[in-house]
Amino acid sequence: MVSNPKILSASFWQKYQLYFLLIASIIIRQIPIASIPLNWLESYFHEISHGIAALITGGEIMRIQLFASGAGLCTTRGGLNFVISFFGYAGATLWGWLLFTLANSHQRTAQVFSGVMIVLLLASIVFWARDLLTIIIIACLAFMFVLTIKVRRLYYLQLLLKFFGVSILLNSLFSPTYLFDGRDVGDGAALASMTMLPELAWVLLWCVIAIAALYSLMKSNKRSYR
Numbered sequence: 740m741v742s743n744p745k746i747l748s749a750s751f752w753q754k755y756q757l758y759f760l761l762i763a764s765i766i767i768r769q770i771p772i773a774s775i776p777l778n779w780l781e782s783y784f785h786e787i788s789h790g791i792a793a794l795i796t797g798g799e800i801m802r803i804q805l806f807a808s809g810a811g812l813c814t815t816r817g818g819l820n821f822v823i824s825f826f827g828y829a830g831a832t833l834w835g836w837l838l839f840t841l842a843n844s845h846q847r848t849a850q851v852f853s854g855v856m857i858v859l860l861l862a863s864i865v866f867w868a869r870d871l872l873t874i875i876i877i878a879c880l881a882f883m884f885v886l887t888i889k890v891r892r893l894y895y896l897q898l899l900l901k902f903f904g905v906s907i908l909l910n911s912l913f914s915p916t917y918l919f920d921g922r923d924v925g926d927g928a929a930l931a932s933m934t935m936l937p938e939l940a941w942v943l944l945w946c947v948i949a950i951a952a953l954y955s956l957m958k959s960n961k962r963s964y965r
Contacts, residue, residue: 756898757839757905757960761953764906776883778809779876780903781831781910786813787863788830793818803867805876824929828945832911836952839904840959846893849900856884908956912949915942 767773782805790800790813798818805811815823842849860881868874887899915927927938 754960756901757956760902760905761909764902764909767906768909775807775809776879777903777906778910779805780880780883781835781907781914782806782809782811783860783863783877783880784834784907785827785831785911785914786811787859788826788834789813789823790815790867792823792826792830796822798823800867802869803863803873804870805873807872807876821930821933824926824933825941827926828911828915829948831907831914832945832949832952835904835907835911836956837904838907839901839956842897842900842904843959846897849897850888850893853884853888853896853900857881857888860884905956908949908953912946912953915945 764777767777783803786803786805790803793800793813793815796818798815801814801816803811803813813827838852841852860877864874864877864881868877883903887896890896890899927941930936930941931938
């Protein structure tokens with residue numbers, strides 16, 4: 740029996756798609772200009788995770804700031820400081836995992852999730868952005884999701900969202916290591932001051948969570964195409 744080369748090629752791509760997306764994301768991370776929107780995306784999910792943690796624990800979001808460098812700041816009032824500090828990096832990892840998983844599950848699910856993200860980004864501009872640069876950056880991110888919806892084939896929408904998810908996960912894996920800058924500031928230092936665990940322990944925990952999320956996607960992908 741002669742196998743159809745096109746079918747074999749498609750099957751190979753589906754089976755190893757996650758790894759191709761990982762490689763593409765790693766390469767793009769090394770390109771300064773091309774990596775900027777992805778850094779903004781991870782920074783936004785990091786800051787909005789702080790904000791959501793504040794809201795869930797009875798606090799409120801006062802302001803979200805994003806900077807051209809890819810850094811960000813979420814100012815909150817009230818809530819549980821431990822949960823708020825922890826869920827910056829952990830939340831970004833969860834967003835990346837969720838983005839990939841939902842996009843991979845069904846084309847319509849991917850489309851709906853893009854719509855939800857556009858609404859969340861626009862709400863962030865209206866309620867929490869206070870400076871022009873932050874408004875411009877969040878608007879650019881919203882435009883990215885608008886473009887995903889505008890693609891003619893939903894397959895490419897899924898692919899773009901999965902790429903975003905993988906990129907966010909990779910940033911979530913490497914970003915905590917930037918806390919080792921000798922300045923003793925940031926989420927790790929805040930958690931260290933609240934607990935008896937050093938900043939290193941929190942950084943390692945966030946990295947382990949990101950690795951576990953990636954491993955989960957790899958296992959799920961392997962089961963799907965076994």
